[in-house]
Every structure is written in C-alpha cells, then in structure tokens.
Amino acid sequence: MTAYRILAVDDDWAILRALWRGLRLEGFAVDTVDAGPLALDRVDKAPPDAIVLDVTLPGMSGVEVCARIRAAGTRMPVLMLAERDDVDGRAAALAAGADDCVLKPFDLYELARRLRALLRHVAPHAAARAPVTVGPLTVDPATRRVTLGGAEVEVTRREFDLLEVLARNAGIPMSRTLLLERVWGYDFEIGAGPLDPLAGSLRRKLEASGHPRMLHTVRGAGFMLREP
DSSP: OOOOEEEEEOSOHHHHHHHHHHHHHTTOEEEEESSHHHHHHHHHHSOOSEEEEETTOSSSOHHHHHHHHHHTTOOSOEEEEEETTOHHHHHHHHHTTOSEEEEESOOHHHHHHHHHHHHHTSOTTGGGGSOEEETTEEEETTTTEEEETTEEEOOOHHHHHHHHHHHHTTTSOEEHHHHHHHHHSSOOOTTTSSHHHHHHHHHHHHTTTSOOOOEEEETTTEEEEOOO
C-alpha cells in the first residue's frame, strides 16, 4: 500500500527532524519546510495527503497558511501544532479550517494516530485523483493516461505509478528508497530492485518523439522529474 504523504511545517528544525523521523517510523512519507510561503508553494505544486502545521510560524503564521489553503478549496486534513498555553492560537487555527490541534510537547505516536483518524474521514487519496501537469506532461490517475505535448504515451502499470509519484513531487529529488516504498509498497535492498530499469524504460518512452529530458537521475539521491 502506498504511504500517505505528510507535509510538516515548523520553523524549529529540532521539531521538524523529530516529525520527519517519527512519522516515517509510523509508515508515512514525510516532506518538511520551515516557512509559510514554502508550505503554500509545496501544496500548490505537490499536494500532500495531509499537513502538520505550526500555529506560530514567523512572518506568515500557520493560521494564515491554513486559511489560504481552505480558501483555495483544498480538502486535505490540516493538523495544527500549538503551545499548551496558546488558547487564542488554537481557537484561531480551528476557525481558519484546521481539522485538529495537538499541543506541544506532543507524543509522536498520538500525533500519528490522529493523522490516521483524519485521513480515514476524507475520500481515500482524494487529492491524488486530480490530474497532474508538469510542463507538456499530464498524468491522469482517474484514467491512468499519460500525455506529452498532447500525444498519448503508452506506459505499463508500474511505469505509471512511478511517473505519478515523480510528477506530484516535480522538482524534488526522490530517493530510491522512498520511490520503492511509494511504488511497490515495501522495501528492496538498494541496487537489487527493479527501480533503475523501470526509470530507464520510462525515460526512453518520454524521449521517444524527440522531447527534451524531463526524468533525471540525481547522483547520490535518486530521481527527479522537472519541466524541460
């Protein structure tokens, strides 16, 4: 089963590291950013399944980020993090459209449990059903069709799954380990699995009609899809 992708947003890097490590151990895929504008950009370009968002971000607050996400019509669960004595912040977060609020210091197991509860109450992977467009490339999960420059590209089931993950994270290097988890649902030993041949086959299909390269190998990281 494909892991839910969580976007964690906090200006405290100790908290971000704890969220990244702890939620991954709980079976989630995790991206992190440390500022409100970066969070909005990530939501726009690579929508996660849910967001863990600090109330008191500097500059653009977490409350404002949540309000903008909801104003755009985005339904993904938003779980806010607030200081225990910040009653006004918690109230403002819920008024802005947050689904839940966890108090700091938090227990990671409890936070993961609340995330799963929120995700069960939305349509499974609802955000992931919308087509994704990266430059001339469009990936449509509803029909499982891939078009490039208006022409359809024939891909296998696994090639489609890989391309969808890369397209939803366009411009972000994705590690081999994470791609194997997202596409196959369990771990392979690095270098022993089918990821590299699959990526090579997909790259050849995308470039078959003379289109410039979009699927790149990132040395020491994995793969990344970006606009030509």
